[in-house]
Amino acid sequence: MYNIVMVTIRKARKADIAELAKIYKRAYDRPKFGEKWDIKETKALLNFYLQQKTFLGLTALVDGKIVGAFFSCAKTWHDGDHLAEGELFVDPRYQNQKTGTKLFLSMMILAKKKKCVVHELVAYARIARWYAKIGMKDTKLKHMAGDIQKIIKKMTTQ
Numbered sequence: 001m002y003n004i005v006m007v008t009i010r011k012a013r014k015a016d017i018a019e020l021a022k023i024y025k026r027a028y029d030r031p032k033f034g035e036k037w038d039i040k041e042t043k044a045l046l047n048f049y050l051q052q053k054t055f056l057g058l059t060a061l062v063d064g065k066i067v068g069a070f071f072s073c074a075k076t077w078h079d080g081d082h083l084a085e086g087e088l089f090v091d092p093r094y095q096n097q098k099t100g101t102k103l104f105l106s107m108m109i110l111a112k113k114k115k116c117v118v119h120e121l122v123a124y125a126r127i128a129r130w131y132a133k134i135g136m137k138d139t140k141l142k143h144m145a146g147d148i149q150k151i152i153k154k155m156t157t158q
Contacts, residue, residue: 007099009106012057012069017046019066020059020089027068027089033124046071049086056083056110060090060103067094070107080117083107104134 012020021042029037049055049071060068072086088107090100111119122143123131 006062007067007102008061009058009102010061012050012059012071014050016059016066016069017043017050020046020069023066023068023091024087024089026092027095030092032126045087049073054081054114056086056107056114058103058106058110060094060099062094062099067091068099068103070103072107072111074111074114074116077118081115083111083116083119085121101134 021039024042025037025039028035049057052073054074056073057071058069059066068090070086070088073084074081075084088100088103108119
């Protein structure tokens with residue numbers, strides 16, 4: 001059973017970055033994600049999105065306290081604008097209380113108003129199950145990543 005909290009969603013602000021950086025670190029700098037974040041890096045990531053010309057960002061608040069956000073941007077694509085992969089994160093203390101669901105739905109509504117037709121994302125398997133439940137589907141595309149130094153070495157030794 002979920003403890004549903006009263007969540008307010010508003011447009012993200014530059015002044016939110018310091019608090020959101022702490023929340024992002026708490027959400028993703030955990031063993032089950034295998035990511036290692038520090039506050040300087042999280043601020044840089046969030047500021048990267050904030051500085052994009054087509055930035056779309058929402059902040060979630062509970063009782064006036066910032067508890068999460070969804071940062072993304074729109075990109076032009078052959079079939080219309082896409083909401084590009086972004087960062088959806090909620091303070092672990094407010095997870096499983098529909099905060100992320102409300103953020104996600106609010107972003108979909110905002111993206112539609114901005115004429116986006118598709119949302120692209122990459123997610124860990126555990127989280128991908130939630131996305132599948134709400135209507136996201138696998139595509140023909142495959143997400144790939146590589147160590148740049150290893151790629152260069154492999155390409156120059158062939």
